[in-house]
Amino acid sequence: MMNLLLVDDEKKFVSMLARRLELRGMQVTVCYSGDEALAAVEKKDHFDVAILDVKMPGIGGIELKRKLQERDSRMKFIFLTGHGSDADYQVGAKEAEEYLPKPLRIDDLIASLTRLDGNT
Amino acid sequence: MTNLFTKFLESLAPRFLHRDDEQLNPYYSHRDYRQMWGMGIFVLLTTCLLPLFLMTLIYYQLIERSIDTESLLRTERVASNARRAVTYLLEERLAALTFTVNEMSYAELSNHEFLSEVLRNLKLGFGGLADLSVITDTGKQVAYAGPYPLKGKDYSSQPWFMECKQNNICVSEIFTGYRDVPHIVVAVKSQQPNERFFMLRATLDTARLVQTLSTYKTGAHADIFLTNREGVLQTPSHYHLSNSDRSTLPVPQFSERTQTMTASDSEGQPIVVGYAYITTNIAPTPFILMVVKEKAGMMRIWLDLRRQINWFFAASAIIIAVVIIMTSTSMVNKLFRTDQEKAHTMMVAERNAQLASIGQLAAGVAHEVNNPLALINETAGYVKDLFTIKHQYQEDPELVEHIDSILEAVDRCGTITRQLLGFARHFDVKTQRIDLGNLVSDVLNFHKKEAEYRNIGIHVDIPENIPLIETDRGKLQQVILNLVNNAFQAINNGCSLDIRAEMAGPERVQLSIRDNGCGISEEHLEKVFDPFFTTKKEGKGTGLGLSITYGLVQKLHGNISVQSKTGEGTTFVVTLPVQVEKDSV
Numbered sequence: 001m002m003n004l005l006l007v008d009d010e011k012k013f014v015s016m017l018a019r020r021l022e023l024r025g026m027q028v029t030v031c032y033s034g035d036e037a038l039a040a041v042e043k044k045d046h047f048d049v050a051i052l053d054v055k056m057p058g059i060g061g062i063e064l065k066r067k068l069q070e071r072d073s074r075m076k077f078i079f080l081t082g083h084g085s086d087a088d089y090q091v092g093a094k095e096a097e098e099y100l101p102k103p104l105r106i107d108d109l110i111a112s113l114t115r116l117d118g119n120t
Numbered sequence: 121m122t123n124l125f126t127k128f129l130e131s132l133a134p135r136f137l138h139r140d141d142e143q144l145n146p147y148y149s150h151r152d153y154r155q156m157w158g159m160g161i162f163v164l165l166t167t168c169l170l171p172l173f174l175m176t177l178i179y180y181q182l183i184e185r186s187i188d189t190e191s192l193l194r195t196e197r198v199a200s201n202a203r204r205a206v207t208y209l210l211e212e213r214l215a216a217l218t219f220t221v222n223e224m225s226y227a228e229l230s231n232h233e234f235l236s237e238v239l240r241n242l243k244l245g246f247g248g249l250a251d252l253s254v255i256t257d258t259g260k261q262v263a264y265a266g267p268y269p270l271k272g273k274d275y276s277s278q279p280w281f282m283e284c285k286q287n288n289i290c291v292s293e294i295f296t297g298y299r300d301v302p303h304i305v306v307a308v309k310s311q312q313p314n315e316r317f318f319m320l321r322a323t324l325d326t327a328r329l330v331q332t333l334s335t336y337k338t339g340a341h342a343d344i345f346l347t348n349r350e351g352v353l354q355t356p357s358h359y360h361l362s363n364s365d366r367s368t369l370p371v372p373q374f375s376e377r378t379q380t381m382t383a384s385d386s387e388g389q390p391i392v393v394g395y396a397y398i399t400t401n402i403a404p405t406p407f408i409l410m411v412v413k414e415k416a417g418m419m420r421i422w423l424d425l426r427r428q429i430n431w432f433f434a435a436s437a438i439i440i441a442v443v444i445i446m447t448s449t450s451m452v453n454k455l456f457r458t459d460q461e462k463a464h465t466m467m468v469a470e471r472n473a474q475l476a477s478i479g480q481l482a483a484g485v486a487h488e489v490n491n492p493l494a495l496i497n498e499t500a501g502y503v504k505d506l507f508t509i510k511h512q513y514q515e516d517p518e519l520v521e522h523i524d525s526i527l528e529a530v531d532r533c534g535t536i537t538r539q540l541l542g543f544a545r546h547f548d549v550k551t552q553r554i555d556l557g558n559l560v561s562d563v564l565n566f567h568k569k570e571a572e573y574r575n576i577g578i579h580v581d582i583p584e585n586i587p588l589i590e591t592d593r594g595k596l597q598q599v600i601l602n603l604v605n606n607a608f609q610a611i612n613n614g615c616s617l618d619i620r621a622e623m624a625g626p627e628r629v630q631l632s633i634r635d636n637g638c639g640i641s642e643e644h645l646e647k648v649f650d651p652f653f654t655t656k657k658e659g660k661g662t663g664l665g666l667s668i669t670y671g672l673v674q675k676l677h678g679n680i681s682v683q684s685k686t687g688e689g690t691t692f693v694v695t696l697p698v699q700v701e702k703d704s705v
Contacts, residue, residue: 010491012525016498023505057572082490102490103497 002026002117003046007037007064008053008080013102017051020106026113034059034067041071049116051109054081076116080104132442134449136456146675147463147470153456160448168440176433183422191392191418192380199394199411200378202336202344206409209248209332210291211400213306213324216246218289218402221310221320229254229263229320236265248328250303255281255319266323268299275321280305284319291405294326294346294354302326330355333409341417346398347371348406359385359412369393369410382415390415466671473668477598485536487569492532499525554593556621556629557582563600564619567608576608577616586621589629590699595672602669603633603692610690611637628678628695636689645684 004021006028008014018028029044031037034056041047050068052061059067065077078098098112136153150156220238221229228234239252251266259276275281280292284307292305307321329346333355337344345357351371353360359368368386372379378396385391394411416423499522506513506522513519560580564571571578607617617635624630640648644655649670673680678696 010495012529013491013495013498016495016502016522016525020498020502020505023502023509055569055573058575060573082487082494102494104494106501 002113003048004028004113005031005037005040005047005050005068005075007031007034007050007056007061009033009056010053021109024110033057034064037064038067038071041068046072047075049076049078049113051078051080054079078109078112078116132445132449134456135453139460141460141463144460144463144467146671147466149459149462150455153452156455157448157452160452161445164444164448165441168444169437172433172436176429180426183426184419187419187422188382191413191415192382195392195394195411195413196378196380198336198338198342198344199380199396199409202333202411203378203396203398203409205332205336206329206346206398206407207400209329210306210324210398210405211402212246213248213322214289214291214308214400214402216242217306217308217320217322221308226254226310226312226318229318232263232265235263239265242322248325250323250325253321255307255321257285257317262318270298273298278305280307281319284309285317287403289403291400291403293348293352293406304329326355336411339413339417341414343410343412345410346407347410349397349408354407357410357412359410367410369412372408372410385412385414392418466667470668470671473602473665474598477601485566488536489533492529492536495529496526496533499523499529551590552593553588553590554596555588556586556631559593559597560600560619560621560631563597563604566601567604570608571617574608574613576611576613578619579616580619582619582621586623586629587698589696591676591696595676596696599669599672599676599694600631600633602665603694606665606692607633607635607637607690610639611635624695627698629698631694631696632691633694634689634691639686639688639690640682640684641686645682648682649680 004026006014006018006021008017009032011032014030014032018030021028029040029047031040035058037050037052038059050065052064054061056064061079061081065079068075068077078100080100080102082102098116100108100112134153134157136157145151220242224234224238229238235252235254239249242249242252251264251268251270253261253265253270254263255261255275259274259278259281261271261273261275264271278297280290283292284290288309288311290305290307292307294302294304296302297305303326304324305321306324307319309317309319311317333344333346343358345359345367346354347367348354349371351367351369353365353367357367360366361368369383372381372393372395374397376397376399378394380392380394383391383393392413392415394413396409398405398407398409503519503522503526506516506519557580560582564578564580567578570576604617604619611617615636617633619631619633621629621631640655648666650667670680673694673696676696678694680692680694682690682692684690
């Protein structure tokens with residue numbers, strides 16, 4: 001069972017996405033900010049994949065990724081963004097293995113997760 | 121040929137006279153090309169032609185003065201020579217008569233044959249004598265030699281007789297007398313031992329005198345004649361009054377020497393007059409010699425020359441004027457063309473910036489809409505999952521909650537699209553009364569997400585007492601958007617942005633946008649509104665944002681200023697009129 005960390009400041013969106021992933025048999029920990037995510041990592045041993053929103057108040061997705069990597073180097077990352085501009089895409093593509101624009105298709109996310117799981 | 125002339129005329133007329141680019145007007149750096157062109161021509165023409173004109177004028181003055189002096193000298197020379205000739209003529213005859221009366225006795229001279237013999241000899245020796253007579257102290261003529269039947273005439277009442285009796289010698293004026301022919305009487309008195317006296321009288325031919333005078337007459341514009349001391353003409357002259365024999369010229373003041381003066385004739389024409397009072401060594405005479413020259417006659421050569429100089433001057437002035445106009449036109453054309461190109465670039469850049477800001481707006485909107493869409497997507501997806509994966513949908517309260525979630529997200533999208541429509545509509549509207557607070561809030565909506573993301577604190581302080589301002593909403597929105605964008609680019613994450621409005625007098629509102637970012641160095645501060653000035657890396661900034669903002673504020677009849685300190689931050693202050701005049705925005 002895949003262990004996921006889901007971080008986004010859009011509370012309803014992230015909780016809904018978590019339920020959908022749980023329906024698909026994954027274990028999801030939801031966080032609404034970078035600080036919460038860091039605290040969750042401190043508490044739990046290991047997340048296979050972190051799904052991070054790029055733009056968040058406080059610690060943004062990219063900064064959060066670096067901090068999480070410092071704590072767990074095996075963790076894989078998927079970025080989500082609502083902006084979808086070329087510039088954002090370039091940043092996402094550089095920083096993360098997977099990059100998905102909002103609104104996302106669940107199948108794409110599952111495919112990305114499967115790919116990352118397969119690479120492990 | 122006609123084609124060449126048309127081209128020449130075109131080279132004189134500046135391009136700005138026929139400009140058909142009204143839409144470029146706000147972008148021109150110089151508005152007063154007409155004044156610039158006119159002033160250029162005026163200054164150059166004055167600089168070139170005024171010295172030339174003054175030099176010519178001074179030259180004319182000098183020439184005229186030297187001609188005046190020369191003509192006075194020449195007239196004096198002629199008068200002097202003529203005076204010597206007339207004096208000599210009279211003196212010679214007076215001397216001969218004196219000699220005769222001293223050498224011959226009364227008895228001899230009163231003998232008719234002897235007197236005729238003396239007359240013959242005098243005519244042979246000197247000429248110019250018409251007759252000779254002997255007159256007793258009673259005025260009776262006792263002997264006469266000559267062509268007229270005058271023997272026995274009584275001259276006791278004649279003026280010359282009285283004068284001779286008193287002064288021993290006399291020269292009369294020219295008069296006609298008994299013989300009815302103009303003549304001069306010359307008489308010499310001889311005192312006898314018995315207290316008696318007699319006079320020897322000769323009459324002089326005036327023809328000889330007139331002929332002598334005429335030899336000194338030079339040219340058609342000159343006259344030479346004699347008057348007596350009352351101004352009555354003694355010899356013929358042009359200068360006589362029509363109904364008397366007086367001269368039109370005034371009697372000159374007595375002088376022993378030959379004199380000259382300038383005067384005007386009866387028609388007001390300027391003349392030069394040389395005169396001399398004729399006095400012999402033996403006796404005074406009643407004559408004044410007058411030499412008159414018309415100034416116009418003497419000036420003719422100079423006047424002809426002056427006409428030629430004037431033509432030359434006029435032609436030179438026309439050539440100089442044409443060259444100056446052509447040069448001025450060409451310079452102003454070059455300036456105008458450069459300005460026109462710049463204005464065109466500015467206009468295109470402003471349009472591009474407008475398009476860019478619309479693009480930015482669209483991106484902002486897309487981002488704003490994406491979040492609720494993502495929520496719709498997930499919620500609807502979850503509902504679908506419930507149907508396809510869990511099969512437990514009937515009368516499920518959770519399902520109703522999710523559908524509410526979907527509806528809420530749709531409502532959020534609706535709000536965003538309404539805002540977008542409101543924003544877009546403002547591009548079409550011209551002048552309208554707007555609430556500055558609402559406008560600022562609208563603009564900041566597009567930066568809300570970025571501010572949250574970058575942890576930038578935005579403080580807006582727009583008091584209630586700020587009135588609605590009459591302006592172009594779209595333009596003002598763009599001004600604020602550009603300034604806020606600029607601030608966002610200048611500040612680091614965690615910094616703050618203050619937007620504050622206050623009244624600047626009863627008619628103007630002042631909006632300050634202050635950031636505590638990196639600031640602008642002093643050397644860059646004065647250039648920030650210049651087009652194409654940027655401190656960003658090559659390809660990152662166009663350098664047009666603030667320049668366009670400046671242009672927009674100008675269009676709104678406001679002004680914009682900037683204060684900045686490196687490391688402390690920058691404040692842009694926009695001042696706008698509360699009300700604008702009609703048709704100005």
